[in-house]
Amino acid sequence: MKNRKSLLGIAVAAAGAVVLAGCGSGDGAEAGATEASAAPKLAVVATTPEVADFVRNIGGDAVSVTQIIKPNVDPHDFEPTPADIKAIAEAKVVVKNGVGLEEWLDRTVEASGFQGDVVDSSAGVKLREGGHEHEEGEEEHAEEDGHEHDPHIWHDPRNAKIMVTNIEKGLAAADPSQASAFASNLTSYGKELDKLDADNEAAFAKLPAADRKLVTNHDALGYYIDRYKLEFVGSAIPSLDTSAELSAKQLSDLVARIKATGTKAIFTESSLPPKTVEAIAQQAGVKVIGGEDALYGDSLGEPGTPEGTYLGAERHNTEVIVAGLGG
Structure with a gap:
C-alpha cells in the first residue's frame, strides 16, 4: 500500500509540474479564451465496462469517463494499478457496480486520498442469494467465493434501469448545472433498456x-x-x-x-x-x-x-x- 501511495504522489506531482509549465507558455489570450469558453467536463471513474457504458450514456458530453477494468478482463481477479489509483485521486465521482464485485475498491479509494462521492449503482436492486443450487453442499459456494449475493445484476435490463437512475442522481449531485441534460439522457436511455x-x-x-x-x-x-x-x-x-x-x-x-x-x-x-x-x-x-x-x-x-x-x-x-x- 505504501508503494502505491508513493507512486500516486510521484504521478500527481508530475501532473502538477506539467500544468505549471503549461501556464508559463506563451500562447496568451487566445488559448485562455478557448479554455474559458469550453465548460470543464465532470471527471468520473467507472469500475467495470458495463458501469462505464452506463455513465457515458447518462453523462454524455458533460462527463469524462475513466474506465478501470478493460474489456475481457475478469473482474473477479482484478488488482488496480498505480495509474488506476491516480485516476481515482483526480476524479470527482467514482461509480461502482456494487454487491461486492469490486473487492479492491475501498482500499484503493483510501490509498488515493479521493475526496469525491462514490456512487453505488446497485442501490435498490433486488438481489439474488448466492448462486444456483443443484444438490446438497452447493449452497456453500456463495460463501466460499466471497459473494453472499449475486453481483451480476446488469443482466436483467430492469436492474440496469435502476443502475442508470442511481448514476443520474450521482452525476446531477456532482454537477447540478448539467442536471437537466442528465435527466434527459436518462429518459432516452431508459426507453432503449425497455426495448431491449x-x-x-x-x-x-x-x-x-x-x-x-x-x-x-x-x-x-x-x-x-x-x-x-x-x-x-x-x-x-x-x-x-x-x-x-x-x-x-x-x-x-x-x-x-x-x-x-x-x-x-x-x-x-x-x-x-x-x-x-x-x-x-x-x-x-x-x-x-x-x-x-x-x-x-x-x-x-x-x-x-x-x-x-x-x-x-x-x-x-x-x-x-x-x-x-x-x-
Whole structure:
C-alpha cells in the first residue's frame, strides 16, 4: 500500500509540474479564451465496462469517463494499478457496480486520498442469494467465493434501469448545472433498456420451454436466467466468481445432468478460457458455442464494436443463446 501511495504522489506531482509549465507558455489570450469558453467536463471513474457504458450514456458530453477494468478482463481477479489509483485521486465521482464485485475498491479509494462521492449503482436492486443450487453442499459456494449475493445484476435490463437512475442522481449531485441534460439522457436511455427487455422476451417466446437449458463457464447469468425463465443446468466453474474448480464428482454430475436434461449446447464466455467447457462438452456429447459467439458474462466487447456497449452485448447474448438452443 505504501508503494502505491508513493507512486500516486510521484504521478500527481508530475501532473502538477506539467500544468505549471503549461501556464508559463506563451500562447496568451487566445488559448485562455478557448479554455474559458469550453465548460470543464465532470471527471468520473467507472469500475467495470458495463458501469462505464452506463455513465457515458447518462453523462454524455458533460462527463469524462475513466474506465478501470478493460474489456475481457475478469473482474473477479482484478488488482488496480498505480495509474488506476491516480485516476481515482483526480476524479470527482467514482461509480461502482456494487454487491461486492469490486473487492479492491475501498482500499484503493483510501490509498488515493479521493475526496469525491462514490456512487453505488446497485442501490435498490433486488438481489439474488448466492448462486444456483443443484444438490446438497452447493449452497456453500456463495460463501466460499466471497459473494453472499449475486453481483451480476446488469443482466436483467430492469436492474440496469435502476443502475442508470442511481448514476443520474450521482452525476446531477456532482454537477447540478448539467442536471437537466442528465435527466434527459436518462429518459432516452431508459426507453432503449425497455426495448431491449421486450426484444429479449419476444426472442425467448419463440423458444420452447423444454429447450431453454443453459450451461456456461460460470454462474454469471442468474438474473438473466430468472428474467427470461431459462433453466440453469450448471457451469464449468461452480461459483459466482471464477476462482473455483469442479471436483471430479461435480464434473461427472454436471455431465450426467446435461445428458439427462437434453441440454443442446454449452456456452463459453468472452473473459474466460474455454478449455474446461470443451472437455465437459466432449464428455456430454454436446456442442460448444464460443469464439466470436462467446457470451458476455462479466465483460463487454471491444470499444467501437456493437458488443462494446451494454445494449449490444446483451443483444448478442440473446441472439447466440436462442440460436444455439433452438438449432
